[in-house]
Amino acid sequence: MIPAQFDYQVPQSLEEAIRLLAQDPDSIKVLAGGHSLIPAMKLRLAQPQLLVDIGRIKSLSYIKEEGDQILIGATTTHYELESSELLKSICPLLPACAKSIGDVQVRNKGTIGGSLAHSDPAGDWPAAALALNAEMVIVGPGLERVVKAADFFVDLLTTDLKPGEILREIRIKKPTGRFCHAYQKVPHPASGFAVVGVAVNLVLNGAGDCEAATIGITGVGTKAYRANGVETALTGRALDAATIEVAAEHACDGVDANSDLYASSEYRCQLARVHTRRAIEAAVATR
């Protein structure tokens, strides 16, 4: 468990980080909390020449409201998200998701930006980002662009980030109206990663019917995805038990589910359906 040799630099600003990265985007990796990259390096499955540690750039760690948006700095730790009183009151899905990640040590060190940029197929944040229609603010040499979560997750461990780019901020539109959130997860008993994770974001109308539903599911496929079938089956309906149950049956529609030592693809889909139903029920129960 000894990594290959690498250099390490601590930029003072994001601009400096981008400049460092531009030297050789292929062999330089950005380090934030290090909870995905360092294990891969210790196994020598990743052998970057240089680590650019953005985890020490203080200005990249924040949770704030701005207009109708919530802005989260990329190096904000899971624990900071879990314990944010602001988020608990205005966007409870984020703390709920954060709380389910790893253990205390992991949450103290790991960052939301690192997790999203790594796009582990069993990471928790991609599900929440999809359910909240988050936007990723990406900086590269001389440019900044904004990518919707739905376009950000491209494939297994692959995002829309180009070599040389850094995820700077996550933007979420403040939930309004009668919304309700829930995150349900089956943690892998060894890794704590999501065998299945379901993030639910519902907006109800005055009658309590579902006005809009956005649901992100992680752990099932090669990347997190929006459960469109479930969303469609909920939207415009009264959220009674039967409707929820029928809707949840669509949790794995069109997904080629992963299979590993812990769960076959068939069982994974079963878990996804059950926990989608339970997550919707849990969300509705908070209203």
Place this chain on the structure above:
Amino acid sequence: MKVEGVQHIDAPRAKVYQLLVDPVGLSRFIPGCEQLERTGDNTFAATLKAGVGSIKGTFKSTVKLEDLRPNEHFRMVVDGKGAPGFVKGSGDLDLSDEDVGTSVKYSGDIQVGGTIASVGQRMIQATAKMMAVQFFTSLERDAKPSGDTSSAPPPNFFRRALSWISGWLREFFRKR
């Protein structure tokens, strides 16, 4: 580990076959192939820089094409070794005509050993699937008459691969 599937390629069968058994073509389809040299009849030495995301390894490989039946069938045998372990695989590819284009049926068996086998358990199958997709996406890109023939994959190459698959899935479910 078994990898199998059927892939539709929007090009005539003869062209698809010719691209598949041609070293230049192969070097472009095999994900991460950096170098491919002929070392004998239908035998090639290749350097593959394979992996996903930040997880990457370099594999010195041999690629053999066997059991060649032009425009119908061949068998590809890959044997790669590198610091992260080894990858051995063989697969049969069967081509047949469709109303438009060609259907490629593939069925293979992949063995991995070393670090990647002992630590990559939860992602190996997904990686294999993803590489199969990459292989066929590149093939289709080249096979299409108007295909982009530059050697580097276009920047949004993965997204294209994906939209292609989701399109196919949409078709599939619409037919049901």
Place this chain on the structure above:
Amino acid sequence: MADKYVGRRVKRTEDPRLIKGLAHYVDDIKLPDTLHVAFVRSIYAHARINNVDVSEALNVPGVVAVYTGKDVADKVGPVPCASALPDLKVPDHRVLAKDKVYFVGHPIAAVVATDRYAARDAVDLVMVDYDDLPAVVDVEQAAAGSTVIHESFGDNIAYKMSSGEGDIEAALSSADKVIKQRILHRRLAPIAMEPRGVLARYYPGEEELTVWSSTQIPHLLRTQLALMIGIPENKLRVITPEVGGGFGSKLNVYPEEALLGWISMQLGKPVKWIETRRENIQATIHGRGQVGDIEIACKNDGTLLGLRYNVIADLGAYHQLLTPAIPTLTGLMLSGAYKIPAIQINITACFTNKMATDAYRGAGRPEATYVVERALDLVAAELGVDPAEVRRKNFPAANEFPFHTATGLDYDSGDYEAALNKAQQIVDYKTLREEQKRLRAEGRLIGVGVSTYVEICALGPSQAMPAGGWESATVRIEPTGKVTILTGASPHGQGQETSFAQIAADELGVDLNDVTVIHGDTGVVQYGIGTFGSRATAVGGTAVLVAIQKLKAKASKIAAHILQTDATRLSFEGGKYSLEKAAASAAGASEPVVPVGEAPAAALPEPETNGRTSLTIQEIALAAHLAKELPPDTEPGLSATYFFEPKNFTFPFGTHIVVVEVDRETGDIKFLRYVAVDDCGKVINPMLVDGQLHGGICQSIGQAMYEEVVYDEQGQLVSGTLMDYALPRASHVPNFELDRTETPSPVNPLGIKGVGEAGTIGATPAIVGAIVDALSPFGVKHLDMPIKPETIWKAINTSH
């Protein structure tokens, strides 16, 4: 003097240094100029090695040497196997592979460099040219033997053995019912928190080699390493500093230990190797690994008539120290806690292309208990009676001990029904079963599992042990009155620094803090056997007790001499020898004793006996060292050594009752209750006993629900990290409701039975029993461990 220490929940004296991070494990020992070793290990399960090219590795800056199998083949002797079974095939197990590799993780070359990083970098540059061969992974296919692993043997069968007493054929043919079941005991990785580690230092001038190793058996290791390396045993010192858990995995002699010693001798410098977790999972022994078929014969009233267990044991590619012996321990314990007139085990032990199996907490006995307890559950299900009642019906009564089993053992003492009754009372068994019925009617899947186990501990009489079954102790009282205990047992987390001090403090009437227990250094401690098989306290603690008694016999003579009386007229209490009343007044009237000779060193106060009627043990110790007023023909000093040889094993027992609820949609298992009533004989420190049970039950939960070392069809170890190999965590285990009965063992004067493995032996069948019981509405009779949620989900959805 306060209350006695024995029997109290005395806090572990080991803990402050462990909790503060101040303890010294092998890796914490830093010697100047230490070189570091990293291993090149096979990535194939079975392959021929054509060539090992080290030239590129040697070019890495910092690399000092690279040794291959060819370099050491005739320099370092084979890795030892201590099991002497008739007709056992023993492969030549060298410290580095030479011509063939036999399992993933098999060491091929050792790279030595000035730091760990250079060594590890160079490992990637050692080019091994392999021709891979078909791997033998499935143990039943190994037995069939289409591919032979060790070619010279002709097949893959290491040995076959049958044992047992009684007429099993008659029992099976005359029974009302014969129930059959195939069961699997999957391979487990012991996963000690501290992986293995070795530091070796050779002094060429003194020709002395010191090996620090994370081991459970320093003395046995020294003997074996001396033979392997070819150094006189008295020029070799083995030190086990702090050891972060072993669970049997460090009850062994490993290639790396010998090789490091040898390399240090070649290079004349200290060399260190610390195992990585991946190496730990690949190349430290595994536990369990059996495929078995049970046949149990009974009458319609539940009386057991016979048990047959045909088992194929997966030994792995080589024998480690006790590999072949483990399945035979299964055979010994097949009678469980029951009267079974006929028992037979037929073992076929096979080589496979995997790491060796060996002793993992319980070592063959958890398999036996699991077989018997599953069999009893199957009988109960078949006859439609409560599983607790089938058990009760077949217990030997408390007055039937010593109880002879059809496996050839004589159980020392027991009251199995008392433990069962107590556990049933704690869990309120009758109400529980009614509640279960009611909830089941509501569609909830509640299960109750019962295990009434017996285990074999305090290993053991030397006749039954490969390398002696005694244990040693030296007790010494220093001139300043401090008590030093040297124990041959080598505790590594069990807490004997505390419990042995409790025994000594009580026996000597001294403060616990005045007792220091020293262990794990062959340069300091007399020869010993080690800690395993729940033996350290029952055997090693007894040695401490008897050594103290020897020491006190001498102390009382010295006391009598100084107090000018007869030893028989002295009483010992509160750490003092006192004249009995009548004698005291007589002594007071007599002439004071005048010490003769020169004055002692200033730091040591002279004993004052003027007019004294009592002497503390510390005063006697000083007198014994000053040696100015010893009785004639008395050796100076105050120490005694005793080697205790037990006459029999001990047989702890108990009842575990588990209540679970299964989620029918997901197969998730939730523990509702965990009640354990264990009887480990007399208890020295209840907190240590509870701790042993907590840890053991946790590992049982791991085995029952999570853990499995998985090799794929090509023999690749695919559960290779703790990201995939699931150890139970605090959040996976329920609150344990522990209680005890106390049946002293007649085998040792402390009445101790042992408790180190009770948790891993008693718990798994209760957990599996509870899960199967929860699923009984679906017709489920048995599920193999680890029972994962998916297993349950499938069982529910396929059995309608």
